[in-house]
Amino acid sequence: MSSSERPLSPPPSAIDDGLPLHALLSPGAAPLGLSADTLPLVPEDEDPLQALVAELRNYQHELELQNEVLNYSQAVAESASERFETLFASIPLPLLVLDEFDMVVQANAMAHRAFQPTEKDRLLVNFKPFVHESDAQRVAMAFEQAKATGRAEVHEVLFQINDEYELCGDLHISGVAVHQQNGPASWQYLCAVVNQGPLLAERKTLQERNQQLHTSERRLESVINSSLDAIICVDQRQRITVFNPTAAALFLCSPQDALGSPLDRFLPDATQALAFASLTTQAVLGEMTGMTVSGREIPVEVSVSFEHHSSGDTTTIFARDLTSRKRADAQRNALETQLRESHKMQAVGTMAGGIAHDFNNIVGAILGNVELAKADSADNPAAMESLREIEKAGRRARDLVRQILTFSRNDKPERRPVQVQEVMSDTARLLRVTLPPFIGLQLLESNDLPPLMADPTQVEQALFNLCNNAMQAIGNQRGIIQMQAMRIAPDSYQCERLGLPVAEYLAFIVQDSGPGMDAVTQRRIFEPFFTTKPVGQGTGLGLSVVHGVMRTHGGAVDVHSELGQGSCFTLYFPLSDTHDADFAEPIAAKPVALPAEPPEPSGSRHVMYVDDDQALVFLFQRLLRRRGYQVSGFTDPHEAMEALQGAPSRYDLIVTDYNMPGFSGVDLLKQALQINPQLPIALASGYVTAEIEQAAIAAGAKALIHKPNDVQDFCTTVHELLNP
Numbered sequence: 001m002s003s004s005e006r007p008l009s010p011p012p013s014a015i016d017d018g019l020p021l022h023a024l025l026s027p028g029a030a031p032l033g034l035s036a037d038t039l040p041l042v043p044e045d046e047d048p049l050q051a052l053v054a055e056l057r058n059y060q061h062e063l064e065l066q067n068e069v070l071n072y073s074q075a076v077a078e079s080a081s082e083r084f085e086t087l088f089a090s091i092p093l094p095l096l097v098l099d100e101f102d103m104v105v106q107a108n109a110m111a112h113r114a115f116q117p118t119e120k121d122r123l124l125v126n127f128k129p130f131v132h133e134s135d136a137q138r139v140a141m142a143f144e145q146a147k148a149t150g151r152a153e154v155h156e157v158l159f160q161i162n163d164e165y166e167l168c169g170d171l172h173i174s175g176v177a178v179h180q181q182n183g184p185a186s187w188q189y190l191c192a193v194v195n196q197g198p199l200l201a202e203r204k205t206l207q208e209r210n211q212q213l214h215t216s217e218r219r220l221e222s223v224i225n226s227s228l229d230a231i232i233c234v235d236q237r238q239r240i241t242v243f244n245p246t247a248a249a250l251f252l253c254s255p256q257d258a259l260g261s262p263l264d265r266f267l268p269d270a271t272q273a274l275a276f277a278s279l280t281t282q283a284v285l286g287e288m289t290g291m292t293v294s295g296r297e298i299p300v301e302v303s304v305s306f307e308h309h310s311s312g313d314t315t316t317i318f319a320r321d322l323t324s325r326k327r328a329d330a331q332r333n334a335l336e337t338q339l340r341e342s343h344k345m346q347a348v349g350t351m352a353g354g355i356a357h358d359f360n361n362i363v364g365a366i367l368g369n370v371e372l373a374k375a376d377s378a379d380n381p382a383a384m385e386s387l388r389e390i391e392k393a394g395r396r397a398r399d400l401v402r403q404i405l406t407f408s409r410n411d412k413p414e415r416r417p418v419q420v421q422e423v424m425s426d427t428a429r430l431l432r433v434t435l436p437p438f439i440g441l442q443l444l445e446s447n448d449l450p451p452l453m454a455d456p457t458q459v460e461q462a463l464f465n466l467c468n469n470a471m472q473a474i475g476n477q478r479g480i481i482q483m484q485a486m487r488i489a490p491d492s493y494q495c496e497r498l499g500l501p502v503a504e505y506l507a508f509i510v511q512d513s514g515p516g517m518d519a520v521t522q523r524r525i526f527e528p529f530f531t532t533k534p535v536g537q538g539t540g541l542g543l544s545v546v547h548g549v550m551r552t553h554g555g556a557v558d559v560h561s562e563l564g565q566g567s568c569f570t571l572y573f574p575l576s577d578t579h580d581a582d583f584a585e586p587i588a589a590k591p592v593a594l595p596a597e598p599p600e601p602s603g604s605r606h607v608m609y610v611d612d613d614q615a616l617v618f619l620f621q622r623l624l625r626r627r628g629y630q631v632s633g634f635t636d637p638h639e640a641m642e643a644l645q646g647a648p649s650r651y652d653l654i655v656t657d658y659n660m661p662g663f664s665g666v667d668l669l670k671q672a673l674q675i676n677p678q679l680p681i682a683l684a685s686g687y688v689t690a691e692i693e694q695a696a697i698a699a700g701a702k703a704l705i706h707k708p709n710d711v712q713d714f715c716t717t718v719h720e721l722l723n724p
Contacts, residue, residue: 094169094193100186102126114167114193121162127191132158132166139171146175147187156196170194230300230319238263238271241314250300250321252292266291267317270302274315281306290319298323334497359397360707365615366394371712372622415553417451418459420485420506427463428483431471439474441467444484452506452573454553459573462549463508466569469543470512473567479513487575498556500572505555508571517561525559546571605722606630610640610656610668611684620655620714627715637663641671648676653722655705658685658692669699680721 088095094111096104104124107115115124122129131139135157145152152173159167172192177185224231224242230250233242243258251258251266264271269288285302292298299322307314370391377383428443435441452459463483470481488507495502517525525543546569550557554574561567607629609620617633624631632651634640637660644651654672658665665683672681683696684705693704702721705714 094195096124096127096191096193098127098189098191100188102128105188111193114195115159115161117161117165130159130161132160134158142171142173143175143189146173146189148175150175156200157193159193167193167195167197168200169196228320230317230321232263232266232317232319234263234274234315234317236313238274238315242316247319250292250298250319251290252294252296257293263317267300267302267319270304270317274304287322299326331493331497361611361613361616363394363397364707365613365619367391367398368616368619368623370394372619372626375626415453415455418454418456420449420452420508421446423452423456423459424463424483424485424508427460427467430460430464431467434468435471436476438476438478439471440480442480442482444482446485449485449487449506450575452575454573455549458549458552459508462546462571463510465543465546466510466571470510470514470567473514474512475514477514481513482509482511484509488572490572494558498558498572500556500574504575505572506575508573509568510571511566511568513566516563516565516567517559518563604630605652606632606650607718607722608632608634608640608644608651608654608656610634610637610654610660610665612657612660616657623715624718629718637668641668641675644672644675648679651676651679653718654679654681655684655718656681658683658696666695666699666701669696669701673700680724682717682721 088106089108091108092110094114095108096111097106099105104127107124112124115130116122128136128139135154138154139157142152142154152175154171154173156168157171159169161167170193172194174190176188176190178188179185224244227244227246230247231242231244232240232247235241240258240261240263243253243255245255247253247266248255248258253266258266262271263274267288267290270285282305283303285304287299287301290298290300301320301322303318305316305318307316370387374384374387374391377387424443424446428441431441467481467483474481485506485508487504489504490498490500490502492502546557550571550573555572558570558572559567560570605628607624609617609624609631611617611620611633612635614635617635621631621633632643634643637656640654640656644654654668656665656668660668665685669681669683672679680702681700682703682705683692683701684707685692696704703717705717
């Protein structure tokens with residue numbers, strides 16, 4: 001058999017080793033699904049051709065098995081690729097695959113929407129041109145790190161998408177080496193961009209909220225620290241957790257010492273009210289007593305606020321100091337009392353002035369008729385004695401009326417410089433005449449005091465009345481009276497209480513060691529005719545006169561007295577230059593030189609006497625007729641003007657009262673001068689003030705006659721006016 005006809009047979013080595021035929025075609029490994037111990041399907045002693053065919057069939061079967069395995073692997077690979085593509089496309093993050101030359105190999109839809117939002121934007125071909133120049137170096141270093149270690153991260157990278165839109169995100173890079181069939185492996189980078197815009201916005205919002213909370217806390221702390229009320233916060237165990245500066249000042253305790261202390265250390269009565277915490281959110285406890293660290297009690301007004309929250313309940317106590325309010329209430333009550341007293345004294349003064357006016361007319365009628373009766377009873381000693389007693393009583397009544405007018409009048413006194421020490425010495429000299437031996441009078445020296453612009457007679461009268469009142473208060477007991485003067489500047493509250501402007505004053509102080517007065521008596525001591533002396537031992541006008549003197553001088557009188565501690569009266573005379581304009585002497589009537597015995601008038605002189613009091617009209621008619629004058633008396637000023645209008649040349653003189661119901665003496669004077677400008681007119685009044693005197697002189701009055709007056713003085717004045 002030739003070599004060409006020989007049956008194919010494996011090499012000896014292969015046959016010796018027992019390998020099948022396919023091992024020759026694919027040496028080095030057994031086919032998938034067959035083991036290395038596979039034996040031929042036919043015995044070796046059979047025909048070699050049959051063996052070869054069987055071997056080929058076996059190989060074909062193996063190839064089919066391998067093909068199925070390859071098809072399955074390909075299907076698995078394609079399925080994995082599809083899953084990767086689906087996952088790559090559906091991940092809600094911009095994903096890009098870059099090569100080592102910054103070319104975009106692959107990008108998902110999120111990447112295209114992020115880096116190419118519109119068709120006008122540049123194409124997503126390269127990645128690094130989108131990186132802002134401020135972050136370019138950091139991104140380049142991250143790619144180098146990913147190539148060296150396989151991954152890298154860069155936070156808050158700014159991507160400039162277009163002129164109007166920027167993207168800020170964290171860049172995550174993974175480096176992968178891709179092997180090539182020919183040549184070295186190439187690097188590819190999987191880049192994921194996590195958009196930090198919403199997170200940054202949320203972070204910014206949180207930062208703003210934190211800043212607002214911080215600002216709110218600082219503002220709340222500032223409000224608590226600057227509150228005028230004491231603010232104290234306590235926990236569930238009533239331990240202090242907040243103690244603001246006002247509370248520290250109120251309770252005289254530092255916040256460091258107060259924190260952690262029980263609430264009843266400062267507000268013993270407030271702890272019981274905290275039981276209402278479960279029933280209400282706030283409560284007003286009203287006024288209660290607080291305690292300072294030193295144990296001093298202070299009045300406070302307390303309100304409580306309850307807050308319920310998950311971390312625990314908080315109670316806030318607001319305490320307001322009532323010390324100033326109580327002091328202000330006391331001052332207001334004192335001022336109200338002073339105002340009521342002032343209104344009462346004003347009303348009493350007005351009433352006293354009216355009474356004095358009418359009483360003046362009565363006293364004038366009594367004294368005038370006494371004068372006429374004395375002339376008619378010159379040869380009756382018994383009648384003369386009675387008339388002299390009536391005259392004495394009338395003069396006492398006249399002096400009493402003058403004291404009432406001193407209290408009630410508001411006219412400015414005739415002021416001139418008064419030496420303080422001199423007026424006190426004169427008062428002391430008058431007092432020592434009637435001072436009992438067991439009562440001492442001390443005149444304290446007062447040096448370097450300026451002269452006082454005042455009416456010296458009224459000042460001396462006020463000091464005399466105070467000292468005389470002190471002497472009568474001491475009574476038959478041994479005691480002492482002190483009198484001194486000093487410059488003093490009362491505080492604003494004292495000035496407000498006394499109704500004085502805040503300024504410097506010269507004060508006369510009269511102090512005694514008598515029994516003192518209670519509060520009820522002090523409220524009435526300046527009322528006219530009020531006295532604590534027995535009946536017949538006082539008129540009750542002494543202190544009223546003092547009050548009137550101080551009022552006319554623009555000052556005030558203050559008194560301090562306690563039972564068993566004596567009394568202290570203080571007279572405040574103003575020293576301010578603002579009163580200098582008031583120191584001018586009032587305009588007085590032209591002085592008239594009165595002769596001792598006026599000559600007998602001629603019977604042709606006619607006098608008109610006008611007064612609303614019929615008794616005075618009747619008196620002066622009799623008085624002037626006895627001296628040879630013709631007299632026409634009128635009680636109605638309108639009838640008097642009608643009579644003058646009917647016969648202007650009939651009357652040579654008019655004497656009219658100033659105060660008449662519904663018609664003033666100045667009005668009558670003006671009308672009379674319009675009728676007869678050459679007619680001399682005199683005004684008579686028992687209440688002559690500087691304003692009245694100035695108005696009368698300015699209107700053309702020739703003289704002012706003070707009632708009640710002596711008959712001789714009145715007649716002399718009439719004679720001088722008729723014979724200028």
